[in-house]
Amino acid sequence: xxxxxxxxxxxxxxxxxxxxxxxxxxxxxxxxxxxxxxxxxxxxxxxxxxxxxxxxxxxxxxxxxxxxxxxxxxxxxxxxxxxxxxxxxxxxxxxxxxxxxxxxxxxxxxxxxxxxxxxxxxxxxxxxxxxxxxxxxxxxxxxxxxxxxxxxxxxxxxxxxxxxxxxxxxxxxxxxxxxxxxxxxxxxxxxxxxxxxxxxxxxxxxxxxxxxxxxxxxxxxxxxxxxxxxxxxxxxxxxxxxxxxxxxxxxxxxxxxxxxxxxxxxxxxxxxxxxxxxxxxxxxxxxxxxxxxxxxxxxxxxxxxxxxxxxxxxxxxxxxxxxxxxxxxxxxxxxxxxxxxxxxxxxxxxxxxxxxxxxxxxxxxxxxxxxxxxxxxxxxxxxxxxx
Numbered sequence: 547x548x549x550x551x552x553x554x555x556x557x558x559x560x561x562x563x564x565x566x567x568x569x570x571x572x573x574x575x576x577x578x579x580x581x582x583x584x585x586x587x588x589x590x591x592x593x594x595x596x597x598x599x600x601x602x603x604x605x606x607x608x609x610x611x612x613x614x615x616x617x618x619x620x621x622x623x624x625x626x627x628x629x630x631x632x633x634x635x636x637x638x639x640x641x642x643x644x645x646x647x648x649x650x651x652x653x654x655x656x657x658x659x660x661x662x663x664x665x666x667x668x669x670x671x672x673x674x675x676x677x678x679x680x681x682x683x684x685x686x687x688x689x690x691x692x693x694x695x696x697x698x699x700x701x702x703x704x705x706x707x708x709x710x711x712x713x714x715x716x717x718x719x720x721x722x723x724x725x726x727x728x729x730x731x732x733x734x735x736x737x738x739x740x741x742x743x744x745x746x747x748x749x750x751x752x753x754x755x756x757x758x759x760x761x762x763x764x765x766x767x768x769x770x771x772x773x774x775x776x777x778x779x780x781x782x783x784x785x786x787x788x789x790x791x792x793x794x795x796x797x798x799x800x801x802x803x804x805x806x807x808x809x810x811x812x813x814x815x816x817x818x819x820x821x822x823x824x825x826x827x828x829x830x831x832x833x834x835x836x837x838x839x840x841x842x843x844x845x846x847x848x849x850x851x852x853x854x855x856x857x858x859x860x861x862x863x864x865x866x867x868x869x870x871x872x873x874x875x876x877x878x879x880x881x882x883x884x885x886x887x888x889x890x891x892x893x894x895x896x897x898x899x900x901x902x903x904x905x906x907x908x909x910x911x912x913x914x915x916x917x918x919x920x921x922x923x924x925x926x927x928x929x930x931x932x933x
Contacts, residue, residue, distance in 0.1 A: 549615065554731065555800045561615025562622075563608060577608040579790045601778050605786040609793045613745075616730045616796065618737050619763035621770035623777050624789060628726065628746025629654050630782035631760030633662075635722055635742060637776045639690055641667030646684045647693040648675040650701045650905035653894035655693075655724070661896075674905075675705040676836055678713060685717055694740075695724040696733075697840075700852045700889045700913040701906045702827040704836035707843055711739025720769075726750070726880070731803040732844045736765055749880030753795040753802050757788045802882060805918040806849030812921040813914065813928070817853050822932050827852040827906075849916040850879065852889075855932070860909035863888055867912060869931035872923055879915035884924055887913045 549561060563577070580603055585596045596602050606624050613622030625631040632655060639645070647659065649672040659670045673680040675694060692714050696705040707723060714721040722742040723735035729750045735743050745751055745761040752759060764770050777783060784792075814828035829840040830847035840847060855862050867875050873886040877893055887893055890909045894902055902908075916924065 554616070557615045558612075558799045559797050562611025562613075564611075577605055577790070577793065579786045580604045581786055599786070600781050600783055603783075603786050603789070605793075606784060606789040609784075609789040609796075612793055612796055613747075613761045613763050616799070617725070617743050617763040618730075618734045619743065620765045621763065621767070621774075623762045623770075623773055624747070624784050624792075625760035625762070625777065626782045626784050627758050628744065628748060628760040629658055631744050631746075631762050632658055633782065634762065634773055634776045634780065635691070635744065636663050636668065637780070638720070638772060639663075639668055642669075642688060643690040644669040644671065644684075644686065644688040645691045645693055646671045646673060646681050646689060648695055648698055648703070648705065649673055649901075650698040650703055650907070651693075651695045652699045652724070652726075653889075653896045655695075656894075656901075657896040672901075674703075675710070676703050678706060678709045681710060682713055685713070685719070689717065689719050691720045691722060693722050693724070694735075695727070696843075697727045697829055697848065697850065699727060699850075700827075700887075700894070700911065702829055702834070702850060702852055704829050704834070704840045706836065706839045707733070707735050707740060708738045714741075715739070727848060727850050728844060729799065729803055729848075729880075731800055732807075732846055732848055736763065738843060741766065741769065747792050748878060750803065750806075751796055751799060751880075752792045753799065753881060754791070755878065755881035755883065757791040757795075759784045759788050759792050802918055803846075803848075806916060807846040809918065809921045809924065810847065810849035810851060810916045813916050813924060814851050816925050816928070817851065820932065822856055824854045824856045824858060824910075851914045851916060853912055853914070854908065854910045855912075858908070858910040860890070863910045863912050864891075866931050870927055871930070872919065872927040873914065873931075879913075881915070882918050884917035884919060885915040887915075889913050 583599050587593045610622035671684040720741045723740040724744045726746045743763045747759040747761045817823050817826045828851045867886045873884045876885050
């Protein structure tokens, strides 16, 4: 059967995976770990497809093919981290170019924009992208990239990818979507107009909190070639072991995401009715801003939730997360185990307090990455910590 006819659940296992001559001869079901830095050549420049592992490695190539398949792209690129993938995208730009980004985004993304690339003459604007007109107000002839997260981190805001894509195409602007929170199980931005999809594959794609890795996926060959050049020239590539682990994780993505979504719904509804909880941020609620957009562009609502206690202080948020026993207090997200974090002092600490609070990241906000444990155990853990 043609790979294009495969459903998503089958693509996570078989997408882009074609045994090469080396391991195909032995019937290996999984691509082996090619733990080598270089490859023998028969004559100068004469090789069998790989010459140096910064430029290409068979294990990484298998992973990159999988990335392209599950995101409905034509080309995938794997990097040493999600931020290394972002770094490559921004290196497409030149001094004087401008970027419009959501004002509610991962702290590391804000840091690389403001503290690394701004000093090289790239201008960044941060707006509330829930209203597309806010983006349009910042677009000018120098705008070369729109950077979207949806759902956003950590406020779970929903941005209309199709509407932003229409705006970008009218103005000949690249649209990049950080799809880390949703994963291609829930939404595939390339199918609705994005030019670049980015992942911190450390999170849901890897899924087991044992690897750090980033991904870019595109459809256009010219754009892919430019990114491949940056990947090779800058060298921020992942190793073969990390590639193998991530490829293994992708094979259960559809199963894990189904449970993440089921548990996320249960936890969100529990927190919503709790008398000591002030506000719960989860796009599955009908009253959530842009819930209708979420229903249209996502297949479910995911396992990421943020909330604030009614005692709206830094100290109360810290007290709750320190009391949790099954939820682990840790940075990151998307693993099989449930994690809890305090964005203001952890993932978003690099964003100035006044900027954080403009987008709702107050000192009392708690972020949950709901894992695949038994939901009743997770509720019991939250109950004892809150009480």
